[in-house]
Amino acid sequence: MLLKEITIQNYRKFKNESFSMADDITLLAGANNSGKTSMINLIASIMQNGKTPFYISDIPVSLSKQWVDEVYDTFICCFSKYEDKLSTVERIVSKLFSTESSSLKCDLIIPATSIRFKIDYYENDDIRKFADFIMDLNPNNKSFYFEYSFQPTNISFGQALEDNYKKLYARYKKIQSLEDPTSKVEQFKEVILSIYEASILEKCYFSDSNYLDKVEIEVSTFRRLFNFKYINAGRPLDDQSNGNFKSLSKNMVELATHNEKLGALLEDLPDQILSPIQDAKIIDEVRAASVTGLSNAIKTIAKASGGNTGSMILNIDINEETITSLLNQITNTKYQYEGYVLNEASQGLGYSNMIYILLQLETYKRRIDPLLVNLFVIEEPESHMHPQMQRIFGKYLKDYYLQKKIQGLITTHSGEMVRITEMKNLRVSRPLNHLESKIYDFSTFKKSLSGDTTLDTFYDWFYEIGFSDIVFADRVILYEGDTERLLIRKLLTLDTYEELNQKYIAYVQVGGAYAHKYSKVINFLKIKTLILTDLDYKKDAATVEAVEESETTNATINSYYGESKGKKSPTVLDLYKWKEKGENELFGGLALVSFQGETEQYARTLEEAMLSKFYKFNVLEKKDRNFWIQQRIADKLIYTVPNPVKPKRDDSNTDEKYSIRDIVKHTENKKTDFMYSVILKGLIEKMLPNYIKEGLEWLQK
Template identity: 90%
Template sequence: MLLKEITIQNYRKFKNESFSMADDVTLLAGANNSGKTSMINFIGSIMQNGKTPFLISDIPVKLSKQWVDEVYDIFMSCFNESQDTLSTVESIVNKLFITELTSLHSDVIIPTTSIRFKIDYNANDDIRKFADFIMDLNPENKSFYFEYSFRPTKISFGQALEDNFNKLYTRYKKIKALEDPTSKIDQFKEILLSIYEASILEKCYFSDSDYIDKVEIEVSVFRRLFNFKYINAGRPLDDQGTGNFKSLSKNMIELATHNEKLGPLLENLPDQILSPIQDAKIIDEVRDVSVKSLSDAVKTIDKASGGNTGNIIIDIDINEDTITSLLNQITNTKYQYEGYFLNESSQGLGYSNMIYILLQLETYKRKIDPLLVNLFVIEEPESHMHPQMQRVFGKYLKDYYLQKKIQGLISTHSGEMVRLTEMKNLRVSRPLDHLESKIYDFSTFKESLSGDTTLDTFYDWFYEIGFSDIVFADRVILYEGDTERLLIRKLLTLDTYEELSQKYIAYVQVGGAYAHKYSKIINFLKIKTLILTDLDYKKDAVTIEAVEESETTNATINSYYGESKRDKISYST
């Protein structure tokens, strides 16, 4: 079972974004504040146990503001009718939600926040746990479709409105009493949004491929279809500065407990430990020192409380849990180097981060269930690592996922991680503005090059040189030589270009014969780009007159201007 596609609608910065999942590792790259972390957290909270945290702030700001501005007049008009609480609530709800009398109108609510999952299987997969969710009986369609949504119902909204009615009505009366009620109107709208938040229900469905014909299922049933593990960027590492100790040792013990040889040893160990403790009469001494003296005081007090306290005794309970706890306390991870033993924290957080992730992967590998969708997610594995270490570890991670046949999703803002990833496995989250982001699926971009062997080869060749910078850039400058780059750097120090200097600019050195080949990626990512290139007149033009009559031989100029002018541009132009 493999997760093949995710579609996210109306969640924070994402309006309606889809991206495919690779069979091995999908890399989600993006700059800070591009939305990638919030999206991964959202996916993780849906696939794990417990109520998914969902707030009004998780709804795109444009949608929530549009809704509250639209329904304000509806609420005010219903309050103006001066009915009792229940009648006013009913009147408002009937205006917002479809009823028999208003069946020609759609609900006046915020568009649903949802996330959709397409799960594929092949002929050899055991689909017993998914069999109940087959919607399409076409044997050629080997996919399951699920939708997880967040929206209010007529009943839940009515209940939330009734619970907050007095607070809302108080603001209404103040608005009517003031000549300039602006601040009270804002407060009124804030309460409306809090009512909306309180009314949101999470629901899950399996559906057809168009997500139209849907059947509701229990959230817990949906979650049992996934074996999901998520390592977030705030993972615990051994750091004496924060009081975090022996995190690697604890994870090594956790990994060892899954070993089939360790189980029988742990079962016999409690009796082996208990026997010498009893022989040494340690418990008897403890009783004499503590329990007996304490019992005398208890008996004295007991007389005043009715004599129902009972006697104090002391006993030893040793089991597998206490043994594991003991192992955690007495085990220390150390690094041996040239005869010296260094503590766990001696190698720095970057190294500890790497070991921690590897331990989590090894533990997860032992829990893989072929009947489920197994997905291992890592947020920013490059944390605390210098570039060379990022590169080596990134390559190891890529190979590990592939060899162990683990489907993974990795988020990153590391250029080194991007360089290591095949283009077809790359997904990029980029902000369109402060309120909206878009996800660019490079598997579709790679497919678009398949008919052009030359261009496909070009992107494979130049992928590691300047491509990763373009992925994260706000602007791109293509230039031919170091002189141009030095000039641009100097210009950006001028006050005139202060705004531009604050943006992340990708400098890509490429000759004029090749710069136009970047047009595909520039257009795909919709990045504003400046190209600095030579005019390149014909080599046999050796006089001023011949140069002026010459046409440019620069492929980039001819490509861009030629397309718009449908003619070659002369040098004199």
């Protein structure tokens, strides 16, 4: 039995989100405040014993606000009839609930919060515990469908309204008596919402595949179908001897009791301990002492109760349970290292966290029941671990789940955990705004690549290199080289880009030949992305006319232009116009391809654009060699001025004029040094090309 799909509707930040579950381990990644923890806590509450805590705040705030605003007039209208309490309650309930049934298909009730579970089985699985929940008799359908919902009925809502009627009616009277009742209106609405919360009932159903034909079952019946274990992020780790700590010691004792030899020993141990105690007549002495010590108190109590109080004694009861408890109290986890014995707490929380999780997994493995859905959930296993340890432990966890055939769900905000997980097993929770999040199922993304071997291979490679940064990012910047990275990093420390610097930005270094391959993931994750690339037209284009007629060799620009305009080989002039019209903004505003435009004065690279901006002439214009030498000394910039070409014997003239392009060409091996000199001399704003400035301003919006 395997849990194959979970759908969450109208719960906190999730309006209607589904994600599939892998047969082995599913990784749910997301930044803080993306909703993953609250969702896992809800699933844990549903699958474990006890009433699931559910509050009005668990309903998406947009839904609850819309509902209370809509029904406000209904409540006011019903109260204005000045009928008695029961009549008013009945009138309100009849307005909100169209029928006496609990089908709840009524516009004046907040759509139910529901969690749906699709459970699959294989041909050779024993389904005796699930057989009663078969809705579809199609032999090809090997799935069970369950829905767990939270919503009031007309009866529960009416009862809650009766219980809070006095408070609500008092708010109504205040509204009627004030000239400006704004604040009291809000208080009135708050009471309505509290009534709604008090009336919410949790119910469980099994259903057909469309979740339309449903049969209610007991909540306890549903929970008995799962063997569920949940380790939350707030797990205790210290090995303290006080209170409820010594977590590793207790777990190791519990695990050790499954050992056959130790189990047999524990069975015999009570008798072995009890025998010498009996021989020494310790039990008789304890009983006698207890009677003597309590005799006065017993006599006093006996008088008050008619003399019918029996004698009270202390007794010694030694059994397997008390021996295990004793082992828990007297046993401590130690680490042996080169002849030294260290306490549990000496190893640090990261190590203790790892051992604790492994002990829980090993204990759980022994309790797996093939007749149930076995699911082991770990919240943020990377807690207290440094990145390398996260990676090693994450890989071990992955292998462990596979070897032991345990289905698991792990939540994380660790890039290392993402890297060691296959893309098809990754699910990502991302906030769309402050009120809503979406879950992206990368098993579907991976399937979408299956028809393109080249792209599929590219994403396998990219996944291991830089994909995890994109998963958690608010914004993405794709750039070409080290100089771009240095420039952008420094720029984002400026006050101008303070708002952008507060966001989590993924910096992905990628050449112009590959940047366009990121289109699919940008579109899939709906993440705002700036693509900084070079115009890269032919280097030998030495005149304005030649430049404008030249074609770019940049595969990314050609690809995006071709998709936008239907022309595969645009000229530089075509690209200038494309950019000027804003057509380089792609995917409905998700991405911007930013490259050197007309304002960069025919520059084809970043360095050319920077020097052109600083010296205020185009990259084709030539200057005397002495000009470049003097400027380099004055500005203290690092770039190479070419040496003059030696003249032939019959030619005494030497061409000593060089363009910006010549300077950049000869500085090819010192690009990083050039950028360092720009930054260290504080010239970064004066030399900032417009195409980068415009791109960052777009990304900041």
